[in-house]
Amino acid sequence: MGLVSIRELLAAAEKGAYAVGAFNCNNMEIVQAIIEAAEAEKAPVILQASQGAIRYAGINYIVAMAREAAAQASVPVALHLDHGTDFNQVMLCIRHGFSSVMIDGSRYSLEENIAVTKKVVEIARAVGVSVEGELGRIRGTEDEIKVSEREAFFTDPEEARRFVRETGVDALAPSIGTAHGRYRGRPELDFPRLQKIRELTGIPLVLHGSSGVPDEDIRQAIALGVRKVNIDTNIREAFVAAMRRELGDNPGEIDPRKILGPAREAAREVIREKIRLFGSAGKA
Numbered sequence: 558m559g560l561v562s563i564r565e566l567l568a569a570a571e572k573g574a575y576a577v578g579a580f581n582c583n584n585m586e587i588v589q590a591i592i593e594a595a596e597a598e599k600a601p602v603i604l605q606a607s608q609g610a611i612r613y614a615g616i617n618y619i620v621a622m623a624r625e626a627a628a629q630a631s632v633p634v635a636l637h638l639d640h641g642t643d644f645n646q647v648m649l650c651i652r653h654g655f656s657s658v659m660i661d662g663s664r665y666s667l668e669e670n671i672a673v674t675k676k677v678v679e680i681a682r683a684v685g686v687s688v689e690g691e692l693g694r695i696r697g698t699e700d701e702i703k704v705s706e707r708e709a710f711f712t713d714p715e716e717a718r719r720f721v722r723e724t725g726v727d728a729l730a731p732s733i734g735t736a737h738g739r740y741r742g743r744p745e746l747d748f749p750r751l752q753k754i755r756e757l758t759g760i761p762l763v764l765h766g767s768s769g770v771p772d773e774d775i776r777q778a779i780a781l782g783v784r785k786v787n788i789d790t791n792i793r794e795a796f797v798a799a800m801r802r803e804l805g806d807n808p809g810e811i812d813p814r815k816i817l818g819p820a821r822e823a824a825r826e827v828i829r830e831k832i833r834l835f836g837s838a839g840k841a
């Protein structure tokens with residue numbers, strides 16, 4: 558199978574009232590961990606790459622790995638750009654074969670965010686690529702994009718309605734209290750706001766900064782219309798913890814495969830748990 562758009566994955570998730578996991582990747586082992594997990598759970602899956610991941614691995618490598626993964630997989634696989642902050646970057650990803658993109662215009666005014674997002678939707682739609690937009694700012698650090706606590710603000714539901722109506726995005730990432738990176742203490746999600754945004758927009762919503770959000774809150778968010786859940790930090794933690802363990806246990810080891818193999822397995826297990834939590838296991 559070739560890469561699919563998130564539009565169709567999220568439409569199926571809508572019908573089935575579950576969420577599709579969107580897992581960040583930046584190297585071969587993590588791509589393989591994501592695909593192995595999705596295969597084991599028979600789940601549709603979204604591979605996503607941030608601008609930082611693209612800089613690290615190179616866009617051609619990212620796309621080639623995702624295409625190969627999709628070709629071999631028996632489950633549907635999408636390749637999504639995470640937090641594209643620049644129009645040209647988004648266009649580059651579409652041209653290189655990403656099946657879906659996020660245009661993050663959240664640092665702009667509402668008018669400017671609508672304008673740039675609308676422009677991306679028009680072009681993406683013409684070539685069958687789906688688009689996620691962001692409104693309100695999600696705090697934390699997402700691969701070099703820093704949003705401080707003070708800068709962060711929650712999404713206004715009425716603005717969300719206008720944003721979705723005027724841009725035509727396929728999915729919306731609202732800011733409702735989650736944060737990128739690791740949490741200090743328990744995150745407090747604004748569920749009434751999430752519900753209102755969902756009622757007024759009627760489109761699939763995306764939960765960013767979901768690593769470290771308690772399972773019951775993830776389930777609640779999915780019950781209220783979240784159809785794509787992003788996970789990055791939990792994968793990094795599992796991957797690097799396994800590497801540390803292997804390096805510590807075997808200080809003389811010089812074969813990278815002996816370090817990265819167990820890291821890949823650890824990442825795969827975390828991803829399998831998330832897929833089951835999101836309700837997408839068995840949906841492929």
Ligand SMILES: [Zn+2]
Nearest residue numbers: 699765766787
């Ligand atoms: Zn994010």
